[in-house]
Amino acid sequence: MNQKVLRTLEYNKIVERLAEYAFGADTKERCLSLLPSTSLSEITNAQQQTKDAMNRSLKKGRLDCSGIKPLSSAIRRVEIGGTMNIEELLGLCKLLETARRVKAYGRKEREDIPSDSLSELFDGLEPLSPLCDEIRRCIISVDEISDDASSNLKSIRRSIRSTGDRIHAQLNQMLNNQNVRNCLQDFVITMRNGRYCLPVKAEAKSQITGMVHDQSSSGSTLFIEPMAVVNLNNELKELSIKEQDEIAVILATLSAKAGEYIPAIETDYQILTELDFIFAKAAYALEYNGITPHFNTERKIRILKGRHPLLDAKKVVPIDISLGSDFDQLVITGPNTGGKTVSLKTVGLLSLMGQAGLPIPSGDRSELAVFDDIFADIGDEQSIEQNLSTFSSHMTNIIHILKEANEHSLVLFDELCAGTDPTEGAALAVSILSYFHSRGIRTMATTHYSEIKIYALTTSGIENACCEFDVETLSPTYRLLIGIPGKSNAFAISKKLGLSDTLIEDARTRISSNEQNFEDLLSDLEASRITIEKEQAEINRYKSEIAALKQQLKNKQEKLDESRDAILRKAKEEANQILQEAKDTADEAIRNFNKYGTTRPSIQEMEKQRTNIREKMAANEKKSSKEKDTAIYNPKVPKKLRIGDSVKVLSMNLTGTVHSLPNAKGDLFVQMGILRSQVNIKDLVLIEDAAPGSKKYAKTGAGKLKMSKSASVSTEINLIGKTVDEAIALLDKYLDDAYLAHLPSVRIVHGKGTGALRSAVQSHLKRQSYIKSFHLGEFGEGDAGVTIAEFK
DSSP, X not given: OOHHHHHHTTHHHXXXXXXXXXXXXXXXXXXXXXXXXXXXXXXXXXXXXXXXXXXXXXXXXXXXXTTOOOOHHHHHHHHTTOOOOHHHHHHHHHHHHHHHHHHHHHSOSSTTSOOOTTHHHHHTOOOOHHHHHHHHHHEEETTEEOGGGOHHHHHHHHHHHHHHHHHHHHHHHHHTOHHHHHHBSSSOOEEETTEEEEEEEGGGGGGSOEEEEEEOTTSSEEEEEEGGGHHHHHHHHHHHHHHHHHHHHHHHHHHHHHHTTHHHHHHHHHHHHHHHHHHHHHHHXXXXXXXXXXXXXXXXXXXXXXXXXXXXXXXXXXXEEEESSSOSEEEEEOOTTSSHHHHHHHHHHHHHHHHTTOOBSSOTTOEEEOOSEEEEEOSOOOBTTTTBOHHHHHHHHHHHHHHHOOTTEEEEESSTTOSSOHHHHHHHHHHHHHHHHHTTOEEEEEEOOHHHHHHHHHSTTEEEEEEEEETTTTEEEEEEEETOOOOOOHHHHHHHHTOOHHHHHHHHHTSOHHHHHHHHHHHHHHHHHHHHHHHHHHHHHHHHHHHHHHHHHHHHHHHHHHHHHHHXXXXXXXXXXXXXXXXXXXXXXXXXXXXXXXXOOOHHHHHHHHHHHXXXXXXXXXXXXXXXXXXXXXXXXXXXXXXTOEEEETTTTXXXXXXXXXXXXXXXXXXXXXXXXXXXXXXXXXXXXXXXTSHHHHTSHHHHHHHHHHTTOOSEEEOTTOOHHHHHHHHHHHHHHHHHTTOSEEEEEOOSTTSHHHHHHHHHHHTOTTEEEEEEOOTTTTGGGEEEEEEO
16 A cells, blocks of 8 residues: 555544554554555454454443553563563563453353454463462562562561661660750751761761761761761661662562563463554544444445544534446536545545454445555645646656556546646546546546536446535535536626626626536536435335334234234133033033942932032023123113213223214214223213213212313323422322313323332322222333322
8 A cells, every 4th residue: 555645545643543542552553553454354354353342342341451561671681581670570560460351351241142353362361360469469569579578578677677776766865865965956867878877066076976977068067877876777788788689589589480471471462462452443433433344355335424534523424425336437526615525535544444454434334345555646736846836746646646556446536637727637637537447447536627527427437426515505515416417606606705697697608508508407407406305305204104104003903913812812711611611510420420320329419410500501501691682782872972971881891981972883982091992882881870961960060060071181191201399280180180070090101210200190199088099001001101090
């Protein structure tokens, strides 16, 4: 992959951002040196590893590799018999602790969870816990070795503390001597060059026998080691030397133990660096919401809702772009600042990222090709140092691309052959595009030349595209429309900005008729496109409505099927019960027959049993007849019903409230608790003493109130979205109205949420004397989001 295109497409900014997500120094260097690959197997493997790392990060959080530190120089020293210092041993300890933490992160929660592409890396880690724990036991920090690192060190330090105490005791005794105190500049014990001293006034030097180790900057104070503690200080110095020697022995011992595991330590470092690199890619990809694209070797590009990763994700407009399936060249036209260059860079940069093993910011099912090289001529190529104009610099780059590009390359041109005479520039541009087209090289180019638009329209395998521009607002929409050539919109923009119609019309006359007709054709195409898009949006809306109605019908049919199955199941159970009873009766009769055949039967006992069988048969026949009569004959069919009347539905054995008047066939709707069903008037019996229309009911003011309430009060109240105080106030009034309307039960919708509203509703229901009972909705009634309350 040529280095120039990496700079042109700003790939270097991508790897710089990637490096920010890495922990280790070597990992950051690897991120900065990451280059696109041309091997499909390498690309696929890298993409799969990054995808698996993204999945693990979403489930368990980001992998922490903060303890990775290079130890190559220390390891080489140990290999030749050297010793690690304290800082290097602590670095090794942190590395092993990181390996232990990372291995625990990669451990599967259950054995049935399948392995992924990272499982082998996690399994290859060796935390070397005994070595790690030994280092941590012996070394507390960079400046401190534990007393328990060895028994000899513990003994030496005990002697050091004892000797120090003796020195302090001796010096404190001198400080308490008045003659000595008169000679001191300050009554403290200090230390100089590792030896305990007293600050003595310069003029009293002769009165304190000892060795002078230092003096103050002014010369007024001398730091003297009294002769009484010289031997003790010498002993302390010897003990300090022994302590350093013992620490050196401890470090050598720890280094020797580490030397036994050098291959495992190096493997741990390599694996941790690899995992740090993979999870850095995953963390960066999650930031820009990247996906793993599909790769092909047919040089096909199909990017859905692609976004440039360096632009603000909240403002960037996703684009859909394809190349290589129906056409191998795409010519993008349109006004300046419309997003043409961004479209080019998006395709090129996403291709580079994908081949580098990075997910791309696009929609699912996006597809990329594996290119051996990508070439781009984008931006201002003017070179003052080489005394080249913009056109010359571009042409130099284009000549290089013509020499190097082949069938496995992707070529991107921005404003091809601009910066020179339009006629000659357009001719050159068409020739260059024709050359690439003849070789089958995938090419994208932006242009303002009408000749190139016509070339794309009239040549097979080349497609026009445009970046949409809203003339009304004089602003680009940044939408990329493939199959439609774009207009420059110079006249429309100028008129919108205030240029006089006279100048605009004069400019139009200076355009050739062919060019004018072509621009008019583009205008007609644009108008047709907008109309088609509006109609398509309306069609999609109708499709959505039809799909919703279809789903509702399907759900209704499923409920009917469930009801039918329940009825059939119940009928079968009853039939089985009847058959079982008949079998039991027959078995009893056969047993009696056999018994009476061998013995002399009692006439009274036989008659008694026959009477029992006859009574059972009569009872079953009576029950069947009663059910049949109830289902067919109703002597109390209401002659006249009003909305709000309380009725009993005989076939369901339920009471309810009339919610609609009968039609010509006698069908009407009755609300039975939460169930609203259509029944026939022949299946109803008016409940006289509770009917709002009865004389008894209407005698009082309360009766009239119930009649009016029953016609307007719903059997359900929705409290979702209300605060507890608001909901209880509404519920209290609603329960009063429902009770006056003589509703048997009501349905209170409060939602699931945190459960606070449900608890408040049920607490309120407990305090109401006219509430008989309440319970949460069952399956099909709303579950825990609904409470059903029944009145007394």
